[in-house]
Amino acid sequence: MVNVILWSVQIFLALFFLGAALPKLTGRGLERWTGFSSLPRVLVLGIGIAEVLGSVGIVLPMATGILPWLTPFAAMGIAINVLMATGFHMREDERLKAMATTLWAAIAGIIAIGRWNLIDQAALRISPRALVAALVGLLTAVIIIVTIIYRQPRPATERLQRKSSAKLA
Numbered sequence: 001m002v003n004v005i006l007w008s009v010q011i012f013l014a015l016f017f018l019g020a021a022l023p024k025l026t027g028r029g030l031e032r033w034t035g036f037s038s039l040p041r042v043l044v045l046g047i048g049i050a051e052v053l054g055s056v057g058i059v060l061p062m063a064t065g066i067l068p069w070l071t072p073f074a075a076m077g078i079a080i081n082v083l084m085a086t087g088f089h090m091r092e093d094e095r096l097k098a099m100a101t102t103l104w105a106a107i108a109g110i111i112a113i114g115r116w117n118l119i120d121q122a123a124l125r126i127s128p129r130a131l132v133a134a135l136v137g138l139l140t141a142v143i144i145i146v147t148i149i150y151r152q153p154r155p156a157t158e159r160l161q162r163k164s165s166a167k168l169a
Helices: 002-026 041-064 070-091 095-118 128-151 155-168
Strands: none
Touching (some): 002 041, 041 095
16 A cells, blocks of 8 residues: 555656756746746756656656666655755745645655665665765755855845835935
C-alpha cells in the first residue's frame, strides 16, 4: 500500500514540477510568478532545468530500475529547490504561498525518505568522497542562489522609497 501511495505522489509531483518548469524555460507567463522578473534569465533557466531534472529523476529511475538510488536524491533536490522558492515568498511577505511551497518541499522529503527505505542500501556504491563533493557542490549552489535572491531589491521597499522621495521633493 505504501508503494502505491508513493508512486501516486511521485507521479503527481513530477507532473506538477514539469508544469512549473515550462514558464521558466519558455519565459512566457513569468510575470505571474513571484520574484522571477528581477532574476537574471540564466538563473531562471537553471531553476527550470532543475525542476525538469527533478521531475524526471523522481519517477524514471525507479520505474526503469536503472540507477534507482537517483529517485530519493531527485526528491531531495526538488525539496531544496522548493524551499528556496519559499525564500522568495517570505521576502515578498506572501505567507500563504510560503506555506504552500514548504508543503511541496515536505511532500518531496517524504518521497525521499520513503524511497530511500525501499532501496537496497548495499546497492549504493557511492564513495564518501563523492558524497562530500556532491554536498560541497550543492552548498555552493545554495549560497550563490540565496545571495542572488537577497541582493535583489524588494519591490515593496522600492515603492516606499519612491513615495518617500516624492514627498520630500
